[in-house]
Amino acid sequence: MTDPTLDRTELTALLSQQWDAIAALVADLDENGWRTSSPLPGWTVFDVVAHVIGTESWLLGEKPPAHDPNRPKTDVRTLPHVRNETAVLNEIWVDRLRPLPGARLLELFGEVTDRRRKTLESMEDAAWETPTPSPIGQVGYGRFMRVRLFDCWMHELDIADALGTAVDEGGRRGAVAFAEFAxxxxxxxxxxxxxxxxxxxxxxxxxxxxxxxxxxxxxxxxxxxxxxxxxxxxxxxxxxxxxxxxxxxxxxxxxxxxxxxxxxxxxxxxxxxxxxxxx
Structure with a gap:
């Protein structure tokens, strides 16, 4: 029986809604708000959004921005919250984007998620089912996207908790994300x-x-x-x-x-x- 939480049309729509929810949470932040500490060690609200940008950019085949030679170079492997190679890549993206102002980061978030929407909407069923490396091992691309929904949903909660803002944690988006978690x-x-x-x-x-x-x-x-x-x-x-x-x-x-x-x-x-x- 086909898992209904992996339906390509619905999951693509839920991911799009999830990105919109994150953007809405941070849309009116001033720079101090962007730099509010989050529940994730070493990361601010800015860093959480930068991480989502990094992952979605990586899925588009892109590499992190070049290091600014005028900034001290951080050895991300030495950070206490970096425990594996996935975390290393995550931290490099966050570190490279961190000098930007929050308003520019939000623009980048909109740009990369728009491109991801187009990619997902144009994807054929065969590609959706193709085995793909993911944080949980080799799984079908659709399952990887359910992991992405869960990850982005959790980061919406991280941002909301950091800002002291209540968000709707239920609904279909929450249910599908919870299915991946559970x-x-x-x-x-x-x-x-x-x-x-x-x-x-x-x-x-x-x-x-x-x-x-x-x-x-x-x-x-x-x-x-x-x-x-x-x-x-x-x-x-x-x-x-x-x-x-x-x-x-x-x-x-x-x-x-x-x-x-x-x-x-x-x-x-x-x-x-x-x-x-x-x-």
């Missing part, structure tokens, strides 16, 4: 949370992306429609908090009063304290 949760529970074999875990997710997620650990962790034995631990929390924990934007201990755990509390705490998995 696919990793079983593996994260087993690998990082060390959920023991035989565990039965239920997430009661509240808020704009409310849903119930059942996970069984039998050799490997996987979603099931219903648990085949009594639940080991039930974790109840808001969808926005769940994705921010998974994105490493905050910690469970900082929001302990917003997380309800029933059953094996020790296991539940270990799981929510070890949810961060995004690059």
């Amino acid at each position: 696919g990793a949760i079983p593996r994260v529970l087993a690998k990082l949370g060390k959920a023991p074999d035989g565990s039965r875990v239920t997430f009661e997710v509240t808020g704009p992306l409310a849903r119930t997620l059942h996970i069984q650990v039998d050799g490997r962790a996987a979603y099931v429609d219903a648990l085949d034995r009594p639940v080991t631990v039930t974790i109840r929390l808001d969808s926005g908090l769940l994705v921010r924990l998974g994105g490493g934007r905050t910690t469970a201990d900082a929001h302990r009063d917003e997380i309800a755990i029933s059953g094996d509390e020790e296991l539940g705490l270990r799981l929510v304290r070890n949810l961060a998995f995004t690059i």
Whole structure:
């Protein structure tokens, strides 16, 4: 059965809407607003938008701007938040764009996303299905674009949190982005949370992306429609908090009063304290 969240027409439209949402968030910022610290270590609101520009430019086959010889050259590999080669490339783009004023960065954002829209809209079905290197390995191009939607959606939340602005975290855009995020949760529970074999875990997710997620650990962790034995631990929390924990934007201990755990509390705490998995 075809995954409806990978439909080319819809996903292209959702990406376009996502870029518009980011642009709207920063459209009226002054320079101080652009340089507000974000939840991402070492990055401001400006840097978050520069990162999106860099990734979308890379997807168009472009390289980072040349280093300005009048600026000190940063060895991005030495930065504490740079832990892999993907992060190195991300940081180079951000570093090269950082001297620009915010207004010019917003112009560049509009230019590159317009070109990306045209590229996606003209893409044929065969190209959409072609295996492509991505942050999650070799996947079809369409799946990579769902990763892109999730990444850009998370960065919208980063910007909103930095600016103290509320945004709509639900709707179809949020649901498709969450589908990409949620696919990793079983593996994260087993690998990082060390959920023991035989565990039965239920997430009661509240808020704009409310849903119930059942996970069984039998050799490997996987979603099931219903648990085949009594639940080991039930974790109840808001969808926005769940994705921010998974994105490493905050910690469970900082929001302990917003997380309800029933059953094996020790296991539940270990799981929510070890949810961060995004690059």
